[in-house]
Amino acid sequence: DRADRHRLLxxxxxxxxxxxxxxxxxxxxxxxxxxxxLATAPTGPEQDPAADNRxxxxxxxxYVAGEAPPSSSGGSRPIPVRSVQLRGRADLAxxxxxxxxxxxxxxxxxxxLIGFAKELRDSDGGSGFSxxxxxxxxxxxxxxxxxxxxxxxxxxxxxxxxAGLDEAALMPAIEGLP
Numbered sequence: 189d190r191a192d193r194h195r196l197l198x199x200x201x202x203x204x205x206x207x208x209x210x211x212x213x214x215x216x217x218x219x220x221x222x223x224x225x226l227a228t229a230p231t232g233p234e235q236d237p238a239a240d241n242r243x244x245x246x247x248x249x250x251y252v253a254g255e256a257p258p259s260s261s262g263g264s265r266p267i268p269v270r271s272v273q274l275r276g277r278a279d280l281a282x283x284x285x286x287x288x289x290x291x292x293x294x295x296x297x298x299x300x301l302i303g304f305a306k307e308l309r310d311s312d313g314g315s316g317f318s319x320x321x322x323x324x325x326x327x328x329x330x331x332x333x334x335x336x337x338x339x340x341x342x343x344x345x346x347x348x349x350x351a352g353l354d355e356a357a358l359m360p361a362i363e364g365l366p
Contacts, residue, residue, distance in 0.1 A: 195243035200257040202228045203247050207257070207267050215271040218281040219355045221248060226335070226349035237342035241335040242292045248272075249289040252282055275355055275362060280324040284359065287328035292336045299329045319365040327359035 206224045210216055225248060229240040251257060256267045274281040283303070290299040303325035311317035335345040348357065 192239065192243065195239055196246055197258075198230070199225065199240070199243040199247035200250070202244075203251060204257040204259055204267055207251075207270075210270075213268075213270065215273045215278065217355065218248075218252075218272050218274040218284060219353050219358050221251075221272060222358070223349045223353035226346050226353075229346055231346075237339055237346055238336045241342050241345060245285070245288050245292055245332060245335065249285045252285045274324060274359060277320075280320065280359070280362075283321050283324035284328035284331075287325040288332040288335075291329045291332035296329050296333055299325070299332075303329075317366075320362040323362055323365060324359060331358060 203221070203225055206221060206228075207216075210220075222244075225244045226241060229235075229237065229244060247257065251269065252272045254269050256269050259267060271278045272281045272285075274284050287299045287303055290302055303322060307317050307322055310321075331345075334341050336342060
């Protein structure tokens with residue numbers, strides 16, 4: 189609806205501002221982008237923190253998928269798309285954020301099913317079945333449930349983001365997973 193489109197555009201503009209401030213050309217940690225994006229969500233009694241968090245997750249998913257956000261300054265110079273990583277891996281960031289956005293739009297069960305089906309497909313001639321990928325999927329789903337659930341949970345996530353989220357807050361360690 190109109191309000192959701194407005195929230196998404198506002199989240200994309202905040203993301204563009206955040207990306208413009210990130211130095212260098214290398215990969216960007218997902219935790220850094222997600223933390224800063226949620227920390228800058230609008231506040232106030234008239235706001236819907238769960239809807240604002242959902243828009244932030246979607247804006248970040250669009251960026252991780254390779255689409256640069258519109259420039260908030262209105263300039264013609266596009267913001268370059270950079271690799272986003274979780275636990276040092278771009279594929280884990282993609283699993284995490286894709287699962288989070290699917291969970292916000294279609295529910296946790298659908299997101300679980302899609303993640304598991306992808307791993308089954310990968311086991312048959314693809315990159316191989318990966319428990320690390322499934323861990324990123326589950327972590328993204330759980331994050332989305334908390335960030336876009338009850339208003340108090342959504343506000344809690346925004347407060348945690350203002351304090352600074354790190355990778356350990358987003359996803360458990362994956363060392364030793366096959």
